[in-house]
Amino acid sequence: MADGAHPRVSRRREVSHASARSVLMTVLGEYVLPRRAPVWTSTVVEVLALFGVEEKSARQALSRTAAEGWLRSERVGRRVRWCLTAPGHRLLAEGAHRVSEFGREQGDWDGRWLMLFVTVPEAKRDLRHRVRTRLTWSGFGSPQPGVWVSPDTRRQAEAARIIAELGVESPVMSFVAEFGSIGEVDDLVARAWDLSDLTLRYQDFIDEFSGVRPTTGQNALHAQTLLVHEWRRFPFLDPDLPSVLLPENWTGAKAAELFHSKHHEWRAASQRHWDDVLA
Incomplete structure (x- = not known):
């Protein structure tokens, strides 16, 4: 521009x-x-x-x-x-x-994943929306309903606070584990996060501001x-x-x-x- x-x-x-x-x-x-x-x-x-x-x-x-x-x-x-x-x-x-x-640049990743199992009844649509919004804001992705993942295990305390603040009553469980030998990590990432849309948004940002003086x-x-x-x-x-x-x-x-x-x-x-x- x-x-x-x-x-x-x-x-x-x-x-x-x-x-x-x-x-x-x-x-x-x-x-x-x-x-x-x-x-x-x-x-x-x-x-x-x-x-x-x-x-x-x-x-x-x-x-x-x-x-x-x-x-x-x-x-x-x-x-x-x-x-x-x-x-x-x-x-x-x-x-x-x-x-x-x-x-900013991150340090080396240790390969571990934080997994959350959060089930909110269909009847509580407003709560489901708030859970999705808050966990997404915190960097979690959902590869399938009720399952949330993050490669940052330090977010477990933040996830616990979100669940408590929203008053989720259904049993919530968390696991910290490495990806196994079945399946591909790339497939997990693709199902949990829409990086293609994000790429377009980033490119728009670059196009919009790179030439501004x-x-x-x-x-x-x-x-x-x-x-x-x-x-x-x-x-x-x-x-x-x-x-x-x-x-x-x-x-x-x-x-x-x-x-x-x-x-x-x-x-x-x-x-x-x-x-x-x-x-």
Whole structure:
């Protein structure tokens, strides 16, 4: 892509997810969280306008985020400013850590698998959905109904916490084992995770940001925010498998290198522009 201030929007990506609230959460995590200081409504409105979010939608996003317990408002004269609540700070800090560390090089894999057997009755569809969502977010794949696997055995404690928090009553069992002599590991990976779709998403990310070269502070803030906004979906989509389980010349590794490089390159200018807007 030729030099430009703003990333293009690929038609292959579903961009409707970039709602006002979703962009707001990215902005809060990237600019408000590090400063530990309140932010004026006018600042949020001005920044979200860079992404085509109208003032009414920006204000609604703030109100909804506050209603969910992540923000609280303070009135100063006729103006309103917003602070992160303790749960909001914790949520964004965990998300920021996950985004910044995702895609970094892993150590050698010991070849062991963590297996979970989780059965939720068909009648409890909402619970089934929440179990699937939470385990997928934690990197587990499901090669067949009721069976979840991960090559990271350290996730056993996280899985136990998810099961407890969701109140799954059916017997849940876990095993740590190596793959046997029957079958192929590649077949297990293919059944548990859709890496072909993930490859396309990573390639779209590369195409979208590789040629972007911000020329102003505002451009840098716009590009940096979109970069993080798009990248923060990948920890949910990508199980972060050991390299030995991934296709050769894995596109995800190239995308991760691009993300970390651009994030570092654009950080100073985008943060300076945020301070300019605050001022």
